[in-house]
Amino acid sequence: HVKARGKDGYRFYSESMSIDTANRLNLERDLRLALERDELRVFYQPQVCSSSNRIVGLEALVRWQHPERGLLYPRDFLPLAEETKLIGKLSECVLDQACRDVGQWIRDGHSDLRLAVNLSPVQVEHPRFVETLMDQIQAHGFPPQNLEIEITENVIMNDLEQISQKLRELAALGVRIAIDDFGTGYSSLNYIHRLPIHTLKVDQSFVKAIRSGEDGACIVNAIVAMAHGLKLEIVAEGVETDEQLAYLKSLGCHQVQGFFYGPARPADVIEKTLGHIPVRAVAF
Ligand code: C2E
Ligand code: MG
Ligand code: MG
Ligand code: MG
Numbered sequence: 001h002v003k004a005r006g007k008d009g010y011r012f013y014s015e016s017m018s019i020d021t022a023n024r025l026n027l028e029r030d031l032r033l034a035l036e037r038d039e040l041r042v043f044y045q046p047q048v049c050s051s052s053n054r055i056v057g058l059e060a061l062v063r064w065q066h067p068e069r070g071l072l073y074p075r076d077f078l079p080l081a082e083e084t085k086l087i088g089k090l091s092e093c094v095l096d097q098a099c100r101d102v103g104q105w106i107r108d109g110h111s112d113l114r115l116a117v118n119l120s121p122v123q124v125e126h127p128r129f130v131e132t133l134m135d136q137i138q139a140h141g142f143p144p145q146n147l148e149i150e151i152t153e154n155v156i157m158n159d160l161e162q163i164s165q166k167l168r169e170l171a172a173l174g175v176r177i178a179i180d181d182f183g184t185g186y187s188s189l190n191y192i193h194r195l196p197i198h199t200l201k202v203d204q205s206f207v208k209a210i211r212s213g214e215d216g217a218c219i220v221n222a223i224v225a226m227a228h229g230l231k232l233e234i235v236a237e238g239v240e241t242d243e244q245l246a247y248l249k250s251l252g253c254h255q256v257q258g259f260f261y262g263p264a265r266p267a268d269v270i271e272k273t274l275g276h277i278p279v280r281a282v283a284f
Contacts, residue, residue: 028084030066031077035089039065042097043264046273047116047235047257050249055274057114057148057235059257060098061264062090078120087120092136099140101267105274106146113274116148116178121155125162130169144174148199151177153185156195164195171196178235183223193230200227204238204258210247217247224251 034040040062047057064072081087095117102115123129137147149170156163156179167177178199179192183206202223209216220236227234236248239258248256262273 024080027077027080028086031064031081031084031086031090034064034066035086035093039067040090040093040097041065041266042094042101043266044098044101044270045257045264046261046270047114047255048261050245050254050256056112056255057116058102058270059116059150059264060094060102060118062094063264082120082122085122087122088126091120091123095133095136096140097267099137099142101271102146103140103142105271106143110274112146114146114148114176115142116150118150118180119155121152121158124151124155124166125159130166133170133175134173145176148176148178150180150201152180153182153188156191157186157188160191164191167196171198181237183219189226192232197232199233199235201257202234202236202253207236207238207244207248207258210244211241220248220253221251224248224253228252 041064042060043063044058045061046055047059048054049056062074062078064077066072078087078090081090098115098117102113106113126132133149134144137144151163171177176198177196178201179197180201181203182200184203200223202220206219206223210220224234233255234253235255235257236244236253237257239245239248239256239260241260244258245256245260265273
């Protein structure tokens with residue numbers, strides 16, 4: 001449609017391209033500085049046992065406390081980090097903070113508390129991924145059996161042979177493996193029983209669909225049934241309402257995560273919540 005708008009249309013297009021480029025360069029410079037100035041924050045979202053209301057895990061979700069633009073979310077900077085290789089430093093920074101925070105809470109007596117971290121494809125595809133990850137958690141004395149890594153189906157399908165080797169090594173060391181956004185990727189079900197997977201995370205789009213009645217809920221039904229059959233743990237993501245929670249419980253989905261129990265929050269806030277298990281659903 002650029003052509004249809006003639007010369008002006010084209011000029012408009014190229015101007016907006018150069019603004020994008022300038023923005024990108026600014027953002028890239030800012031992100032580089034952010035890593036030096038320690039502006040990245042790890043927020044934690046509870047993963048809750050739906051029958052006891054107890055926190056069983058915390059998912060680490062990165063935020064950027066930008067000096068001028070305020071709190072930024074992953075969608076604002078993660079794609080750029082991945083394109084520019086800043087993702088390596090970013091991931092390292094997130095895992096360091098998370099091991100420090102959650103490691104402390106584990107030592108404080110929450111000994112089964114699970115830390116879930118999201119890994120980017122670039123990270124997993126790195127030849128020394130396993131060594132790098134293990135060195136880093138060992139530096140904090142973080143127990144591998146309390147760590148769950150979250151990867152997506154697409155990362156797995158991208159290079160099944162390499163990835164399965166790496167996942168096997170990690171699983172042998174005690175690290176748990178979760179498939180994030182389950183059901184939204186390639187969805188080749190063939191790999192699931194060939195890989196050492198512990199947890200399926202039902203994507204929030206399927207949880208949202210519960211409210212639209214029988215048809216909407218059928219994918220959640222199928223995923224939960226499959227997880228039961230394969231003896232996998234299951235975490236439903238994006239649970240916001242009583243109705244969704246009740247429905248998921250009735251299916252036998254025991255772990256839930258979402259605004260119903262609370263969004264991701266800073267470490268000092270989460271620490272107080274941990275002191276008060278079982279948590280009650282918070283108004284939000
Ligand atoms: P994800 O791992 O699937 O995380 C779930 C996202 O859903 C988070 O968004 C979370 O804040 C949001 N969420 C949680 N409960 C609800 C709910 O009830 N309703 C709705 N509408 N949303 C909910 P967030 O924090 O913006 O993160 C987006 C994505 O960015 C994550 O999706 C993950 O793929 C990626 N990400 C976040 N932190 C990291 C990180 O440290 N490293 C890497 N590589 N990726 C990360
Ligand atoms: Mg995740
Ligand atoms: Mg997800
Ligand atoms: Mg995601």
